[in-house]
């Protein structure tokens with residue numbers, strides 16, 4: 001049942017289905033890091049989302065140019081670009097803040113290798129959001145997501161404005177990849193091969209629950225090992241192919257826009273918007289893992305309901321056993337950085 005809901009929230013890759021505007025309320029959205037490889041196409045896709053009324057594009061370089069360019073697209077929203085010293089202006093009145101700011105991986109790097117650079121970028125941006133737009137929903141794309149989300153949470157906590165229903169790690173690209181890779185193996189449309197991906201967003205912490213998909217459960221043996229590995233390390237394929245020029249940007253922009261649209265639909269009161277996302281979660285808190293991605297129902301306040309992971313196979317239990325200790329370390333590292 002969860003898998004079906006997830007498939008509804010995150011299925012067909014056409015613009016029409018990607019951006020369904022069933023509600024009338026509209027929203028101001030900011031992109032922090034809008035001049036980057038993800039930020040530019042993400043800004044374009046958000047300009048095309050009818051649920052976005054106003055788009056606020058900020059970066060330490062290049063955002064006004066991106067804004068001028070994107071603003072000519074003939075959709076209803078207004079677009080404003082902000083330079084390095086205009087972060088506070090960029091955040092005024094925003095309801096949703098998407099953060100793809102920071103450095104991407106080069107071949108041979110893990111996401112954790114980005115920690116030293118990205119931790120302070122994300123902390124400083126979260127501090128500004130807490131000051132200027134304390135009620136905003138924050139969508140973290142910057143890696144390592146397993147640590148940057150706890151960094152945002154702890155930063156807001158310090159400022160006394162943390163609401164766990166409003167902080168999300170964007171793990172949608174793992175969900176998008178899982179559906180696409182599975183579709184290729186079973187000769188079906190990705191609209192039919194939605195997979196619930198739980199855990200975190202790096203290597204072994206990414207746990208696809210293929211047994212919960214009618215197509216996924218037909219994959220066994222070595223084929224299953226290979227598919228799980230490809231979902232966990234799909235990002236490496238892109239890093240390698242780009243050969244030093246960065247990591248996934250276009251598919252990530254797609255995934256980021258898809259998750260933003262799901263959140264906006266939930267905020268606007270649409271029922272049944274369910275998708276995996278990395279949030280503060282009780283599911284494995286007794287094991288010291290207090291952030292976890294599982295299917296989450298999105299609603300007017302952000303996180304409405306965190307679904308349990310549901311029935312898993314012995315094989316998936318092993319994947320979870322490998323995920324949890326690593327995830328715990330990543331979360332603690334993020335928290336320690338702010339403390």
Ligand code: NAI
Nearest residue numbers: 033035036037038059060101102103104141142143173252
């Ligand atoms: P990029 O280097 O092309 O762009 C990053 C942008 O951030 C640049 O324009 C830079 O000027 C800007 N920036 C740096 N410091 C800033 C600050 N303090 N305030 C505002 N903007 C700032 O990198 P790319 O490829 O766009 O990746 C961005 C991040 O997204 C990386 O950390 C990458 O690892 C992560 N990522 C996350 C994925 C996910 O699934 N969550 C998937 C792919 C990438």
